[in-house]
Amino acid sequence: MAPSTNKLNVGILGATGTVGQRFILLLAEHPNFTIHTLGASSSSTGKTYKEAVLGRWKQSRAVPAHVADQEMKECVAKNFAQCDVVFSGLDSGPASTVEPEFRSANLRVFSNARNYRMDPLCPLVVPLVNTSHLDLIPHQRASLSPQLNQGFIVCNANCSTTGIMPPLKALMDAFGPLDKVLVSTLQAISGAGYPGLSAFDVHDNVVPYIGSEEEKIESESKKILGSINGPKTAFDEAQCTISAACNRVPVLDGHMECVSLSFQRRPPPSVEDVKRALHDFRCEAQELGCHSAPAQAITVHEEVDRPQPRLDRDHQNGSGVNVGRVRPCPVLDIKFVVLSNNVMIGAATSSVMNAEVALAKGYLS
Ligand SMILES: NC(=O)c1ccc[n+]([C@@H]2O[C@H](COP(=O)([O-])OP(=O)(O)OC[C@H]3O[C@@H](n4cnc5c(N)ncnc54)[C@H](OP(=O)(O)O)[C@@H]3O)[C@@H](O)[C@H]2O)c1
Structure with a gap:
């Protein structure tokens, strides 16, 4: 633009x-x-x-x-x-x-x-x-x-819904409908606004409950991943089953989310195919040349211990999402970790x- x-x-x-x-x-x-x-x-x-x-x-x-x-x-x-x-x-x-x-x-x-x-x-x-x-x-x-x-x-x-949407959408576009998605979050303190949790509650701790957060991920995802009808008057929800477990962790900014998922199609795509689809994913904001659009919507990390909130949350000024540890899942098909900047692309x-x-x-x- x-x-x-x-x-x-x-x-x-x-x-x-x-x-x-x-x-x-x-x-x-x-x-x-x-x-x-x-x-x-x-x-x-x-x-x-x-x-x-x-x-x-x-x-x-x-x-x-x-x-x-x-x-x-x-x-x-x-x-x-x-x-x-x-x-x-x-x-x-x-x-x-x-x-x-x-x-x-x-x-x-x-x-x-x-x-x-x-x-x-x-x-x-x-x-x-x-x-x-x-x-x-x-x-x-x-x-x-x-x-x-x-x-x-x-x-x-x-903010926690936002982080997982680009990889899920990229995989749906490349390989067809998802079947099941499990997501466990490790969410930053800033997600609760200022001053948020007291230091006494969050330091040296993990809080395994964030009010209504799991319900938001499970319902919002289906609307976002769904389509709008021909006359552009209604949303049709995506049909996959999503289960979320949300945790607050002592990180200032940057939500991590551990995702396991299965595809409807058999056999499922390989790890290499999944990585390529994530890397190649592009969105309309990029095509339109929007000022805030990241150069790379999904950055796929190859290092075994990345992404990390402190190191990767400001990549591209927090305007894209980071995915790492893409690997086979012995229960579903594929698992990976997502990091998104909750106050930037998350808000x-x-x-x-x-x-x-x-x-x-x-x-x-
Ligand atoms: N933090 C995140 O990561 C995040 C991510 C996604 C979405 N959100 C959503 O974004 C919204 C803001 O979150 P936040 O974290 O920025 O909260 P926050 O730090 O608590 O800020 C709240 C803002 O609302 C204003 N406000 C409070 N009561 C008001 C009233 N009665 N009339 C007008 N303004 C009022 C406050 O003004 P004063 O300073 O004057 O009190 C302040 O500017 C929330 O709906 C939250 O769920 C937050």
């Missing part, structure tokens, strides 16, 4: 949070978007951005100078009326009222919250996988109101890349 001199104004909801701070950095110097309005809770409203994040800015880069003195606004649609696009890093509580209010006001919302992910009108898009689902936007508008000629909600997936980068694809496909005009 060529850099544009006519950048679109964007708003960021939840701009002070873990995901919101990543939005600030991703959008501060973006070729298509310019930060226009920032919103967060009433405790931030009226402060400058740098006052609102004082003591809570957790990025290694400083707050961008042109954002630091911007005034924080209440998250109501009239304050964002000048925004062409709104990125939401809101918790599910405020998102339940704020996001539909914004949509009703004809604002285009790219949401990280869980509320509308399984809504039959809302595309649930992992930008490395199923940007074709953005084609349901006209139906969403038409179904809600004749006056809704611009507004919509597009969701990105839960903010997904929203931004979804918006870049929506722009290229004409859904932001």
Whole structure:
């Protein structure tokens, strides 16, 4: 996508949070978007951005100078009326009222919250996988109101769902439907937002429960890996069986996921065929030349002990996923490990890349 001199104004909801701070950095110097309005809770409203994040800015880069003195606004649609696009890093509580209010006001919302992910009108898009689902936007508008000629909600997936989607999609495309998928996660602390778990609970420990996380992986995956129907009015879920077991581990950023799966086809593909399919996988965001798209959607590691969160989570600025240890599974067919950066492709980068694809496909005009 060529850099544009006519950048679109964007708003960021939840701009002070873990995901919101990543939005600030991703959008501060973006070729298509310019930060226009920032919103967060009433405790931030009226402060400058740098006052609102004082003591809570957790990025290694400083707050961008042109954002630091911007005034924080209440998250109501009239304050964002000048925004062409709104990125939401809101918790599910405020998102339940704020996001539909914004949509009703004809604002285009790219949401990280869980509320509308399984809504039959809302595309649930992992930008490395199923940007074709953005084609349901006209139906969403038409179904809600004749006056809704611009507004919509597009969701990105839960961070642990997002990580495994590119390899599963690559294998489905190359070898046909999957039969069974087992995934055990080792999820970073930042996935719970700031301040997250207390040091007392997470240090020297593994917590084998993350509320609703297993259900999210099992349900969201089928929507993402499914297709949309001919008239572009409904989703058809993928038919494979997915079972997830989720664990919180003392890592700051980067979710690891150990995957075993079987294919419907017999005999199953070889390890070498699987590695090649993962390496060769390309997505629409890459084909469209989107600014945030990684050069390599799936990086396949050959070293026996990679990927690792500390070493590999920032590869390509966290915009792709890493796969390693591809090997035969004696119970199912194939097993491997996936590493994805939960706050980048698992959250903010997904929203931004979804918006870049929506722009290229004409859904932001
Ligand atoms: N962290 C991840 O890895 C990750 C990955 C994928 C998806 N998500 C999802 O992304 C969303 C944000 O997560 P997070 O980790 O960034 O959470 P967080 O660090 O707790 O940040 C929450 C943000 O929401 C704002 N907020 C809270 N209550 C509000 C209200 N009533 N009205 C307006 N704004 C309000 C906060 O503003 P104040 O600073 O003013 O309180 C803050 O900016 C959640 O829905 C989460 O499930 C997170």
